[in-house]
Amino acid sequence: MSQAHRPDSAGRGDIVVSARNLTKKFGDFTAVDAISFQVRAGESFGLLGPNGAGKSTTMRMIGGVSRRTSGELAIMGLDPDRHGPEIRAHLGVVPQQDNLDQELRVRDNLIVYGRYFGLPHSYLRPKADELLEFAQLADKARAKVDALSGGMKRRLTIARSLVNDPRMLLLDEPTTGLDPQARHILWDRLFRLKESGVTLILTTHYMDEAEQLCDRLIVVDKGRIMAEGSPAALIREHSTREVLELRFGSERNAAVAAELGGIGERQEALPDRVLIYADDGEAALEQVSGRGLRPLTSLVRRSSLEDVFLRLTGRSLID
C-alpha cells in the first residue's frame, strides 16, 4: 500500500476538510457557487441555509458521493474524486432521509453495514451491542426496522453511521420531522459524540439546533456563503443584542412602522408584527410609548440566530 493514499492521521485542530472555490453545477443550474471553508478535527461545523441553498449538495461532495464541477476539495488530505472509497471508509453518513435496510432487523442493520466496510464479525458483534446501548435501542435489537418510531429510526441511522469509528460524521438535517422529545434525545447523543472528539458536520434549517450543536457555522444561500462564524459572533455581527416585537394588528403594522423611525438600530415591518432591533429593548419600548403608540402586545427578547438567518437570506418563501 502507498502511504500517500492513506488519509492523514489528523490530531485535534488539524484541518480535515478544506474547500476552495468549490462549485457544483447541474446543467445550467449552479447549486454550489465557488464556496471556500475549512473544518478542523474535533470541531462541530454547521451549514445553515434555506431549502435549495446547496447544503445537501455540499455534504454529498464532502461525503465523496458527488463529484465537484470545479474548485478544490480535500477531505482528510485526499481528493474525493480519486479516493472516494478510502475517504468514505473514515466517514459516518446520516442522510436526510433514513435509508435503513428494511429487510433486516435492527441489530443486523448495524452488523451488515459494518460488513460493507470490510470489518470482521469479531469486531462488529460487540460494537453493535455498544452502539445499540448508545442509541438507547438495546431492547429493540431483534425488532424489525418498520416497527421503530421516527426518532428511533433516526437514532439507529446515527448508530449505524458510527459502526466504522468514523473520524468525521456528516449529518444532513438530522432532526427534521422529529417531535421535540426525540430531537432533544438526539441532540444529547450528538453532543456526547462531539465531546468524545468526533468531528461533526451538519446541515440544518433549525436555528436552535445550530445554536445547540455548532461551534462554528456558515450561512449559505443560493449556493454562496453569506456569513461565517460562531453562533454568538454571528449574532453580534449581524444583529443587535435584543429585539423588540410589537403587534398593532395586521392592518396597522405597516402604517405604525412609519412612525417608529429612529428607535433602535433598525426596524422591520412584517405582516403580523413590527420588529425593532435595539441593544436595549426595554428602552426602545419606552420610546415607542413616548410617541403615544399603544401596541396590542409587546415582547423584548434576545437576538437569536434566526434573526441573523432571516436578515441574511431574506424573508421571501423559498420552495
Added chain:
Amino acid sequence: MSRQTLGGTSRKQPAQLPVLSGRPLASLYAGNVRAVFARGLKATWGSNWAITASGFVEPVLYLVAMGVGLGSLIGTVEGPGGERIGYANYIAPALLAVSAMNGAVYDSTWNVFFKLNYAKLYEGMLNTSLGPLDVALGEILLALLRGALYATGFTAVMGVMGLVTAPWALLMVPAAVLVAFGFASFGMGVTSFMKTFQQMDWISFVMLPMFLFSATFYPLSVYPEPVQWMVQALPLWHGVELLRQLSAGAVTAATGLHILYYLVMILLGLVLTTARLRRLFLS
C-alpha cells in the same frame, strides 16, 4: 457498559479498516462483493418463499402440459443432431433455459427496482467504502444464485421424468448458470433506467414474446428468414439452443458461439450496471 464511554472505548480499539488504495479500479471496486451477497442472503432468508417458488413451477407446468400432454399428439420431432426425439425431450432443455432466465430476471429486475427506487439500499451501500462494482456483482450473483437453484431443480425434474439421456446433459446445469448470469447482469443494468411501475411492465412485455417465440416449442425454421434473424439476435434463443445441443450431446462450433454470446452479454451487463450505479449515486 456505560454509554458515556462510547468515545473512549472506540478510540482504544479503533476499527481496523482494510486498506483500499493501490487496487486496480480502486474507485469502482473495493473487493468486497461478499458483504453485498451475504446481505442479500440474510434479507431473502425468511422472506416469502411461495413467490420465489412460483418462478420455478411455471416452466415445470409448461413441461407437463406441452411436453407430456401436447407431446402425445405430436410424437417425435427432429432433434438438434438430426435424430428423432420425443417432443418432451425437445422442449425440456428450452424450458430449462427459461427457468434459469426467470430466476435471474426475478431478482435483477423487480427486486432491484424496489431497492433502487424505494428502499434506497444502494444509496446507503455507496456511502460506505463499497464501490459500484461491488454492489453490482453482489446483487447479480444473488440473482444468479436464484437462477442456478431454479435450473438445478428443473434438471432434477427432467431426470425424474426420464428426459436426461446423454452424459453431456450434466453440463446443462453450469450452462443454465451461464444463461442466468447473462440475464442477471443485463437485467440489473436495464432496470437501473426504470423509474416507474409502468416502465417495469415493459420488461414483461419483452419477456413473454421472447419466451414464446425463441424456438422454445418449435424449430427456428418455421419462420421466414428476416424473423429468424430477429429471433437469433435475442438472448433466450442462444440459451435454448445451447441447452438443447447439450441435452442431445450434439456439441458443435455453434455451441461455442452461444457460449460466447453469453460471455459478451455478461460483460456488457456488468459494465452497464456499474456505470449506471456510478451515475446514479456517485456523480
